[in-house]
Amino acid sequence: MIEEDFYATVKLKTGEEIFAKVAASEEEDRTVLIVSNPIIVSEITERSKVVGYKLEPWLKTTTEDMFLLNIDDVLTMSESSDIEMIVMYQNYIRQYNKEGNHSKIDRKMGYIANVNDAKEILEKLYKSS
Numbered sequence: 001m002i003e004e005d006f007y008a009t010v011k012l013k014t015g016e017e018i019f020a021k022v023a024a025s026e027e028e029d030r031t032v033l034i035v036s037n038p039i040i041v042s043e044i045t046e047r048s049k050v051v052g053y054k055l056e057p058w059l060k061t062t063t064e065d066m067f068l069l070n071i072d073d074v075l076t077m078s079e080s081s082d083i084e085m086i087v088m089y090q091n092y093i094r095q096y097n098k099e100g101n102h103s104k105i106d107r108k109m110g111y112i113a114n115v116n117d118a119k120e121i122l123e124k125l126y127k128s129s
Contacts, residue, residue: 005021005022005023005034006080007019008080009080012073012075013073013074018035022035031070034067034068035067036066039055039056039057042054
């Protein structure tokens with residue numbers, strides 16, 4: 001049985017703090033949390049004042065957007081009714097899903113070369129120094 005989902009900040013026993021859309025589910029003899037698009041929120045400070053927030057995915061090397069957390073791994077959880085935080089989260093998820101989690105490589109990012117050409121150039125630089 002899955003409960004209705006809600007926005008929440010979840011503090012894990014590992015010390016990680018994530019913000020996500022959460023639903024609780026009873027499975028056999030345990031309770032699990034279904035977290036959707038979990039993110040990490042970091043404060044950006046300047047001269048000891050918070051000037052903004054940095055949002056990034058909780059797990060950076062996966063394309064999955066839903067995860068199961070055993071309730072035993074959760075230290076505490078707080079349902080969020082902070083409209084500003086929810087809107088930031090929704091905008092981030094919308095933008096993240098639109099762009100995907102991988103940037104397309106292009107020449108604006110820097111010089112692109114194949115391995116043999118790069119090896120040749122580096123060997124010439126090494127020999128000339």
